[in-house]
Amino acid sequence: MCEMKTSPEPEVITSDEMRALEQAAISSGKVTGLELMERAGRGVVEAIFEEWPALAVGQHRAVVLCGPGNNGGDGFVVARVLKEAGWDVELFLFGDATALPPDAATNFERWSAMGEVADIKQALHVDFDACDLVVDALFGIGLSRPVTAPVLRDLFKAVSQADKPARVAIDVPSGLDSDTGLPPDGGSALRADLTVTFHAFKPCHQMKSLPGIVPESAALARYTVVKDIGL
Template sequence: MTELLTAAQMRAIEQAAIESGEVTGLELMERAGRGVVEAVFEEWPELAETSHRAVVLCGPGNNGGDGFVVARLLKEWGWDVEVFLYGDPARLPSDARVNYERWAALGEVLPLSAAPSAMTETDLLVDALFGTGLGRGLSDEFQDVWDSHLDCIADGVAIVAVDIASGVCADSGKEIGIYAFVAELEVSFHRLKQGHVLGDRMGRAIVKDIGINTWQHHGSQTCEPVTLVCIEESSLFKTPFDHKYDHGHALILSGGAGKTGAARLAARASLRIGAGLVTLGVPGAAQMEVAGQITALMLRRVEDGDGLASVLEDERLNAVCLGPGLGAERARELVPMAVRAEHTPYIVLDADALTAFAEEPEALFGMLHEGCVLTPHGGEFARLFPDIAEKLKAVPTKGPAYSKVDATREAAARAGCVVLFKGPDTVIADPDGRCIINSAQYERAAPWLATAGSGDVLAGFITGLLARGVAPMQAAETAAWLHVECARSFGPGLIAEDLPEELPKVFRDLGL
């Protein structure tokens, strides 16, 4: 399980480790600096071959302290290193101060304002200005250095950020102020921070172990750390003795004639992910259109709310998906019937089933129960949770900024069910505050998922897993993970139809 921490959680863990006597702050700083140098040589092996030039920009806190360690280690490696400090050395925190002095025995420390001229001729730029202690946006004092770092990017200079690029909030991934740096490589310590996987982050973030033994330090945390999705393959197995009804029966409600494609995509996805049976609930006018397009899928006529209520009297139908191509009017009529159905434990609401309640989201939330899963994209999220979306969209002036994790947790608590907030950084939360991120960034990038209908497939995947008896939170996270794996496995040229068809290969690769 990969944990992601906030700045406050990291500070608490660090403090607990130091207080326990396990390690000193100075040792942690030394390991952090060493980790950065190791990471640089791993990322750019050519830099390890001979000595080069480095410019190290140090800030007024412990991030700057790590920078002094990096400078010293590179110097010992034979490099030509220039160090620039923002702020007064006398006011550095104690560990950073020790490393400032150690460096000062080897070389000069110039004020940050002198850095731009050195930055024109460097092979490596080390951004050690601010890390998890970023409290506000960088002032205009940083403009020249920031401009010069853009020139470094254009010139192909290797740029490494210590912990996180300066000016980027470690909790939210948002840029605070206008002078946020960009780094090709971010080297974080102990665990990635939430900000490394939220938002449109550039570059690549990696973690270096600094020898903190986490598990014993979590007791004091008020909020469990967010984790990256980690799927349990066992929830996907079918045993040789299973009957199709052991894997549930999903019902996917379709819209009217000419609008049935989205529901058919979701239905196919439900079947592929292993639901025992999948039925499309179709209005009479669309029956012929759908019947001509399906084989293993079944079809039931569902004209209106009463029709749905009577179909759901069949206790074997245990998961229902409403939204893809449903139409707002039909959604307003069918959603209340589905969520109140006595024998139907699981409901997925997507697309039109969310938008249909934009005028009265509270009415929707009043009906939902813990077997429901909402799967909004950004627009749908803003329609259902306008105040939360406003907070998320607001341009932050201080850190830590309100994050997509905060927003999704707040939405799940309000809705009273699991909310999966889509994007390359899909965040999934339950009403108790459990939160998981499915990151489609760095080596898991899946840009071809930005294609019409891919969300319908995701809704179908979740519904299929729910039908199979997987609990809502786990169904949402497993489906989101498989969705990205299918896209990555298929590669460029992917359209939504390809996602369910790629699932057998992904399953085989998982050893199912």
């Protein structure tokens, strides 16, 4: 079940409306895509520390799963901010680093200057119960196809079934369509404890359950919070 920490009638916008808002802000010259990505990543870390204050103190271990688009770019920012805070951070990339969008590529390079990037297949060897945090920065609101890659299906299962780590999704738990709240065509999805989205809730965040989807394979986060990125 997903609880929205907000007023009874929150603002809700579709993924297309969110992209249009971002593009309008960038086109106006008031902000760059890189600045929005930085604000988003830092907003995620802020939300993590608000939800789990104990993680804001001392050294901890995080696994950050990054995808091939700007959601992955947000993940690179999160990894960098946590690393700067003294965390032990492992980052795994799904996709080709040379094909990343420009802003995500910039943050990929910034992270690469301070930490390693491993192929997503290597994440299958991680003991997630030895981690304090797993950050899902794989697909976000841009997903329109079912997640069928065996490596991702196995990874989703391993993360979802782990007992210890706090699982945080950026924008939307990966594998779910942000407008319907369901995996496209019955694909696999990743469980989360907290979802951090930006500017406004998306339609999927209003769902109270996932019809026909077993909790072990997919579930919306227990909580969804909105962070302002200045749009």
